[in-house]
Amino acid sequence: MDDAKPLSISRQSLQRMPIYLENLKKLRAAGKSHVSAAFLAGELGLHPVQVRKDLAAVSSVDGNPRIGFALAGLIEDMEDFLGCNNANEAVVVGVGNLGRALLSYKNFAGYGLSIIAGFDSDPAVAGTTVHGKEIFSASRITELCGRFGVHIGIITTPASSAQEVCDAMLLGGIKAIWNFAPLHLNIPDDIIITNENLAASFAALSGRLRQQRDAPKL
Amino acid sequence: MDDAKPLSISRQSLQRMPIYLENLKKLRAAGKSHVSAAFLAGELGLHPVQVRKDLAAVSSVDGNPRIGFALAGLIEDMEDFLGCNNANEAVVVGVGNLGRALLSYKNFAGYGLSIIAGFDSDPAVAGTTVHGKEIFSASRITELCGRFGVHIGIITTPASSAQEVCDAMLLGGIKAIWNFAPLHLNIPDDIIITNENLAASFAALSGRLRQQRDAPKL
DNA sequence: TAGATTGTTAATCGATTAACAATC
DNA sequence: TAGATTGTTAATCGATTAACAATC
Numbered sequence: 001m002d003d004a005k006p007l008s009i010s011r012q013s014l015q016r017m018p019i020y021l022e023n024l025k026k027l028r029a030a031g032k033s034h035v036s037a038a039f040l041a042g043e044l045g046l047h048p049v050q051v052r053k054d055l056a057a058v059s060s061v062d063g064n065p066r067i068g069f070a071l072a073g074l075i076e077d078m079e080d081f082l083g084c085n086n087a088n089e090a091v092v093v094g095v096g097n098l099g100r101a102l103l104s105y106k107n108f109a110g111y112g113l114s115i116i117a118g119f120d121s122d123p124a125v126a127g128t129t130v131h132g133k134e135i136f137s138a139s140r141i142t143e144l145c146g147r148f149g150v151h152i153g154i155i156t157t158p159a160s161s162a163q164e165v166c167d168a169m170l171l172g173g174i175k176a177i178w179n180f181a182p183l184h185l186n187i188p189d190d191i192i193i194t195n196e197n198l199a200a201s202f203a204a205l206s207g208r209l210r211q212q213r214d215a216p217k218l
Numbered sequence: 219m220d221d222a223k224p225l226s227i228s229r230q231s232l233q234r235m236p237i238y239l240e241n242l243k244k245l246r247a248a249g250k251s252h253v254s255a256a257f258l259a260g261e262l263g264l265h266p267v268q269v270r271k272d273l274a275a276v277s278s279v280d281g282n283p284r285i286g287f288a289l290a291g292l293i294e295d296m297e298d299f300l301g302c303n304n305a306n307e308a309v310v311v312g313v314g315n316l317g318r319a320l321l322s323y324k325n326f327a328g329y330g331l332s333i334i335a336g337f338d339s340d341p342a343v344a345g346t347t348v349h350g351k352e353i354f355s356a357s358r359i360t361e362l363c364g365r366f367g368v369h370i371g372i373i374t375t376p377a378s379s380a381q382e383v384c385d386a387m388l389l390g391g392i393k394a395i396w397n398f399a400p401l402h403l404n405i406p407d408d409i410i411i412t413n414e415n416l417a418a419s420f421a422a423l424s425g426r427l428r429q430q431r432d433a434p435k436l
Numbered sequence: 437t438a439g440a441t442t443g444t445t446a447a448t449c450g451a452t453t454a455a456c457a458a459t460c
Numbered sequence: 461t462a463g464a465t466t467g468t469t470a471a472t473c474g475a476t477t478a479a480c481a482a483t484c
Contacts (some may be wrong), residue, residue: 199323
């Protein structure tokens with residue numbers, strides 16, 4: 001009766017978890033054995049109570065008044081929580097600069113994440129390898145997603161072909177999509193999606209800068 | 219007295235603006251002259267009232283009951299709002315795959331955004347050009363940011379050098395940072411920052427997938 | 437006119453923060 | 461013990477959604 005965890009965790013919390021994990025590992029590497037929520041909060045510029053709540057949501061043991069959380073256990077719990085030991089695999093469609101960047105990105109491994117293959121419609125690209133991973137023809141998306149048994153698909157194609165790619169992925173059994181193409185994809189309700197519109201992020205940042213500059217004062 | 223706009227707009231709204239803009243342009247290209255908030259909402263999977271509020275926040279004229287908003291005016295207002303005509307310039311430090319991807323990204327232009335130069339500490343990279351843009355030695359960040367008069371800096375270096383790069387940028391007059399390095403940067407309060415942790419996003423997506431799968435049912 | 441669509445005011449929802457008693 | 465740190469309950473805050481009167 002003491003493993004009763006909240007059934008679901010807020011999206012924002014989830015987003016923060018990998019960041020905690022990274023920091024926890026860094027502390028462990030520095031030889032620490034315990035960490036307090038307050039310390040972590042200071043390190044990351046977050047609110048202490050927020051950190052405490054987040055940690056409590058994943059930790060299998062209670063924190064220790066006076067000394068905080070045992071690092072080792074906390075790291076293990078968080079890795080379990082994030083499924084770091086589950087070898088979460090994905091494929092990426094669209095092997096342009098961005099697709100290449102993702103295929104070569106080293107930080108994924110630390111979370112048990114890996115992109116196992118790529119697809120591209122350009123016959124000059126299909127058949128090559130990037131960072132040791134094979135690139136297949138885009139016509140084989142459905143077939144190979146099914147065969148590989150992957151459930152996460154990454155879309156880094158131009159907007160014009162993204163919906164088509166997405167449909168092919170879904171047919172192949174993809175359940176979660178990380179979409180970098182700047183458009184709204186039509187998908188069934190039970191498919192999970194994260195949209196990563198780089199131009200929109202950039203524009204929003206520049207908009208905030210303007211807003212601050214134009215503000216009378218603070 | 220009819221240009222009284224809310225002084226500030228929510229971060230989330232701001233994030234949506236570029237998406238509206240993109241869609242509005244598409245509608246214009248399709249020959250439409252007016253659009254209703256309800257239609258846009260349907261198109262983008264958002265709540266109609268939310269869209270209405272967002273549009274009202276930037277539109278200089280009221281929407282028209284019965285027919286909606288005039289596309290032309292709305293596009294113009296939104297471009298003004300986002301500063302699309304202001305040629306917002308940025309530099310990127312770290313010309314690896316990701317830096318290259320951003321330097322070559324075509325969608326920025328539509329929002330008046332451009333990355334005008336890159337920096338890299340690798341002497342083999344400094345001195346080259348990417349997508350027609352010069353890459354300079356990382357030792358010249360402070361000097362050239364100042365000389366170019368740019369206010370937005372993009373960090374795509376490894377985490378280990380990101381803080382150093384950030385400091386150099388701030389000295390060079392950078393006011394807003396788009397950070398892709400997976401770490402928490404220490405910056406003064408008046409500097410605007412957007413953190414774009416790719417591994418964290420990926421991990422969070424995979425976490426949501428797990429959570430859905432593990433859920434008893436819905 | 438009738439009906440679609442608007443803008444606005446109030447209610448809801450969800451996440452963050454504050455307050456505080458409990459504990460090593 | 462005293463004090464740092466915890467977990468929990470209540471207050472705040474901000475964004476989204478609902479309700480509805482106003483308008484072309």
